[in-house]
Amino acid sequence: MRTPTHTLHASQSHSGWDRSREAVLSVPPGTTIELDVADASGGQLGPDSVAEALTDMDMGRVNPTTGPVRVEGAMPGDALQVRIHELRPSGWGWTGLIPGFGLLAGDFPEPTLTHWHYQPSGSEPAAFGDVARVPVRPFPGTLGVAPAEPGPHSVIPPRRVGGNLDTRDLVAGTTLWLPVEVEGALFSLGDTHAAQGDGEVCGTAIESPMTAVVSLDLEPGAAPAFPVFETVAAPRDVEVRDGVIATTGIGPDLMAGARDAVRAMIELLGLRYRLDPPNAYMLASVAADLRISEIVDAPNWVVTCAVPKAIFAP
Amino acid sequence: MRTPTHTLHASQSHSGWDRSREAVLSVPPGTTIELDVADASGGQLGPDSVAEALTDMDMGRVNPTTGPVRVEGAMPGDALQVRIHELRPSGWGWTGLIPGFGLLAGDFPEPTLTHWHYQPSGSEPAAFGDVARVPVRPFPGTLGVAPAEPGPHSVIPPRRVGGNLDTRDLVAGTTLWLPVEVEGALFSLGDTHAAQGDGEVCGTAIESPMTAVVSLDLEPGAAPAFPVFETVAAPRDVEVRDGVIATTGIGPDLMAGARDAVRAMIELLGLRYRLDPPNAYMLASVAADLRISEIVDAPNWVVTCAVPKAIFAP
Numbered sequence: 140m141r142t143p144t145h146t147l148h149a150s151q152s153h154s155g156w157d158r159s160r161e162a163v164l165s166v167p168p169g170t171t172i173e174l175d176v177a178d179a180s181g182g183q184l185g186p187d188s189v190a191e192a193l194t195d196m197d198m199g200r201v202n203p204t205t206g207p208v209r210v211e212g213a214m215p216g217d218a219l220q221v222r223i224h225e226l227r228p229s230g231w232g233w234t235g236l237i238p239g240f241g242l243l244a245g246d247f248p249e250p251t252l253t254h255w256h257y258q259p260s261g262s263e264p265a266a267f268g269d270v271a272r273v274p275v276r277p278f279p280g281t282l283g284v285a286p287a288e289p290g291p292h293s294v295i296p297p298r299r300v301g302g303n304l305d306t307r308d309l310v311a312g313t314t315l316w317l318p319v320e321v322e323g324a325l326f327s328l329g330d331t332h333a334a335q336g337d338g339e340v341c342g343t344a345i346e347s348p349m350t351a352v353v354s355l356d357l358e359p360g361a362a363p364a365f366p367v368f369e370t371v372a373a374p375r376d377v378e379v380r381d382g383v384i385a386t387t388g389i390g391p392d393l394m395a396g397a398r399d400a401v402r403a404m405i406e407l408l409g410l411r412y413r414l415d416p417p418n419a420y421m422l423a424s425v426a427a428d429l430r431i432s433e434i435v436d437a438p439n440w441v442v443t444c445a446v447p448k449a450i451f452a453p
Numbered sequence: 454m455r456t457p458t459h460t461l462h463a464s465q466s467h468s469g470w471d472r473s474r475e476a477v478l479s480v481p482p483g484t485t486i487e488l489d490v491a492d493a494s495g496g497q498l499g500p501d502s503v504a505e506a507l508t509d510m511d512m513g514r515v516n517p518t519t520g521p522v523r524v525e526g527a528m529p530g531d532a533l534q535v536r537i538h539e540l541r542p543s544g545w546g547w548t549g550l551i552p553g554f555g556l557l558a559g560d561f562p563e564p565t566l567t568h569w570h571y572q573p574s575g576s577e578p579a580a581f582g583d584v585a586r587v588p589v590r591p592f593p594g595t596l597g598v599a600p601a602e603p604g605p606h607s608v609i610p611p612r613r614v615g616g617n618l619d620t621r622d623l624v625a626g627t628t629l630w631l632p633v634e635v636e637g638a639l640f641s642l643g644d645t646h647a648a649q650g651d652g653e654v655c656g657t658a659i660e661s662p663m664t665a666v667v668s669l670d671l672e673p674g675a676a677p678a679f680p681v682f683e684t685v686a687a688p689r690d691v692e693v694r695d696g697v698i699a700t701t702g703i704g705p706d707l708m709a710g711a712r713d714a715v716r717a718m719i720e721l722l723g724l725r726y727r728l729d730p731p732n733a734y735m736l737a738s739v740a741a742d743l744r745i746s747e748i749v750d751a752p753n754w755v756v757t758c759a760v761p762k763a764i765f766a767p
Contacts, residue, residue: 241749296753297703304755305747308699337757342749365703365713367721369762370696382684385622389611389679393707397748403678431743431756433619434711435555435656439610441618442745443651448683 141224143173143352152177152203152329156292156302158285158321162209165323171224171354174205176279176331178233179346186231186254193235193250202294202303204281206327210355213324218361219284221315221326225352226277230259232333232347234421241342242401243420251417255345257333264450265334265345270412271450273334273426278309279351280330280344287320294329301366305344307335312371318362326355338429338444340401341420384411385445387432396442397429404444412451426450455538457487457666466491466517466643470606470616472599472635476523479637485538485668488519490593490645492547493660500545500568507549507564516608516617518595520641524669527638532675533598535629535640539666540591544573546647546661548735555656556715557734565731569659571647578764579648579659584726585764587648587740592623593665594644594658601634608643615680619658621649626685632676640669652743652758654715655734698725699759701746710756711743718758726765740764 151163166172178184181200184192213219236251238244257265257275264272283301286292297303301317309315317324328351335344386407388399401420404427408419426446433441465477480486492498495514498506527533550565552558571579571589578586597615600606611617615631623629631638642665649658700721702713715734718741722733740760747755 295750297747297750297755298753299703303747303750304701304703305750306701306755306757307746308697308757308759312696337744337746338748340749363700364717365701367698367700367717369698372696382626382686383622384681384683386677386681387618387620387679389613389618393711393745394748397707397745399679403681407681429745429748430651431707431711431745432621432651433611433617434652434708434743435654436609436611436617436619439612441611441620443620443622445622 141171141354143171145170145172147172147174147205149175149177149205152205154200154203155294156285158287158289158325160207160325162207162323162325165209165211166355167211168357169354171352172208174328174351176205176329176349176351177203178348179330184233188252190250190252193237193252202281202330204294204327204329207285207325208355209323209325210357213319213357214322215287215320216360216362217319218358218363219317219319219324219326220356220358221282221317222354223309223311223313224354226311227350228259228277228333229348231256232345234343234345234425236341236417236421242340242398247417247420253421267422269452270414271422271452273450275333276310277331277333277349278307279328280305280332282328284317284319285321285325299365303330304366305335305339307337308370309368313368315366315368316363317366328353334425336423336425336427339424340427340429341424343424345425381447381449383445383447385443388442389439391438393431393440393442396440400442400444404446455485455668457485459484459486461486461488461519463489463491463519466519468514468517469608470599472601472603472639474521474639476521476637476639479523479525480669481525482671483668485666486522488642488665490519490643490663490665491517492662493644498547502566504564504566507551507566516595516644518608518641518643521599521639522669523637523639524671527633527671528636529601529634530674530676531633532630532672532677533633533638533640534670534672535596535631536668537623537625537627538668540625541664542573542591542647543662545570546659548659548739549657550655550731550735556654556712561731561734567735581736583766584728585736585766587764589647590624591645591647591663592621593642594619594646596642598631598633599635599639613679617644618680619649619653621651622684623682627682629680629682630677631680642667648739650737650739650741653738654741654743655738657738659739695761695763697759697761699757702756703753705752707745707754707756710754714756714758718760
């Protein structure tokens with residue numbers, strides 16, 4: 140574990156990417172920094188919030204990222220190496236169905252909100268009522284650098300330069316390489332999740348304020364075309380223990396296949412664990428993995444939605 | 454482990470699905486059967502074959518499936534429950550780049566063939582030259598029932614009724630539920646793989662002749678919309694041990710994202726392990742997992758291609 144030499148607070152944040160934004164910190168390559176991060180609502184939701192707050196949310200304030208951090212000497216074409224040393228979650232988080240957002244937005248028009256309270260150490264899984272216990276595996280949903288293209292860019296879509304990757308593997312111990320597109324790189328981090336399944340199907344994970352410790356280094360001229368990462372341990376230990384239950388979607392369109400697989404999982408969770416559809420959808424978002432199981436047997440592909448059985452109460 | 458009461462030989466096979474095909478065996482629900490399966494070339498390739506044999510292959514004979522087996526009393530709307538008890542691979546297999554086939558067919562016009570020799574017990578991983586050792590995790594790539602629609606249907610695309618699912622999770626111990634669409638179900642199994650990554654990106658896995666033991670049972674009126682399965686142990690133990698290296702593809706089209714992620718993995722395997730592109734592509738097909746890491750942050754999705762580091766020689 141590296142000891143950070145700089146700290147950024149959650150107030151030192153912005154929403155969206157812009158190469159003209161002034162850095163809040165400038166550091167030489169090899170520096171370790173600590174970043175406090177607000178939850179994805181930007182503090183609009185708290186432990187006492189109710190579902191209606193999702194409808195009233197100011198979407199211009201969502202997904203704030205702490206930064207940007209200028210890395211001295213970073214030039215377009217370099218790789219920014221981000222080492223994720225530590226994530227210290229707050230112990231509270233939320234998962235919500237936001238009207239108009241998520242893979243099955245048309246199926247779930249009503250705002251729905253679940254609160255999670257968990258051990259920040261990760262020593263205990265997070266309880267989803269008395270139905271399931273989801274392992275705490277904190278990671279930053281958003282980490283990226285400024286795109287070369289001038290002007291403001293929404294924080295929501297991930298990009299070649301990273302950003303809102305929402306990739307559950309990026310836990311502590313992971314190294315991520317991002318392509319630098321502007322002088323100084325301009326790195327920011329936000330959208331911290333206490334747990335998420337591949338796909339983040341309902342659009343929200345366990346959204347938790349968190350402190351992240353990362354170090355930033357440069358590999359000159361080594362920019363990858365898209366982000367690349369290396370992990371040191373798997374995020375799928377619960378799956379190994381007891382196996383999975385999985386649904387599939389099969390057809391010529393991966394998006395339709397993903398929707399079919401998730402719809403089938405929502406139905407299955409209802410039958411097996413008496414979860415109503417909004418709760419099944421939220422649980423899938425934080426614990427189910429979407430995989431492309433087959434993508435070569437034209438014209439049909441197989442998308443799988445797999446839930447580790449170890450999360451369910453015996 | 455159930456003891457089979459019937460045996461089908463690899464000669465009792467067919468290519469493609471057709472509800473009018475006569476069953477080679479008729480059994481009551483709850484029967485356990487043993488099926489010998491030819492490799493995906495239908496015996497056109499053997500341990501002495503060279504790459505040119507891929508170009509000359511009669512595609513009308515590929516992917517033979519042993520069967521069909523009629524399950525007495527099966528009616529449209531029922532679920533056929535398939536329990537996979539045992540897979541006994543032969544110890545030899547092949548992986549090939551077949552011109553015009555695979556996720557990156559345009560990038561790899563030349564036929565290329567790799568032979569694998571491994572311990573049939575699975576006690577040792579299968580060696581890929583001196584670069585990598587791939588755990589043997591045998592499963593049937595194809596298992597399905599006849600579709601309701603009359604006439605012949607290609608064996609290549611997977612369907613709502615299963616078929617060429619190429620889903621690596623379906624190892625021994627797994628239970629699979631398929632929707633019955635015709636009287637008697639007409640179950641067949643083939644395309645046995647000694648190992649495969651999610652996606653089977655080059656279009657072939659470790660293609661191995663194998664014997665499968667499955668039992669077939671019925672759940673009246675319980676047909677799922679698409680296949681559903683449940684596993685008892687994870688196929689990803691090597692990932693848990695040492696983590697993964699992963700590439701990404703990011704953009705508004707999942708297929709393009711998958712191609713970008715696989716292209717990046719081929720480049721990375723070349724840089725790290727000095728694999729030429731055809732060998733990197735084949736190794737990715739048998740050992741890399743394609744995942745949809747994010748599918749809600751419109752308009753861009755994240756597809757990840759992850760290779761477990763434990764497969765590489767130290």
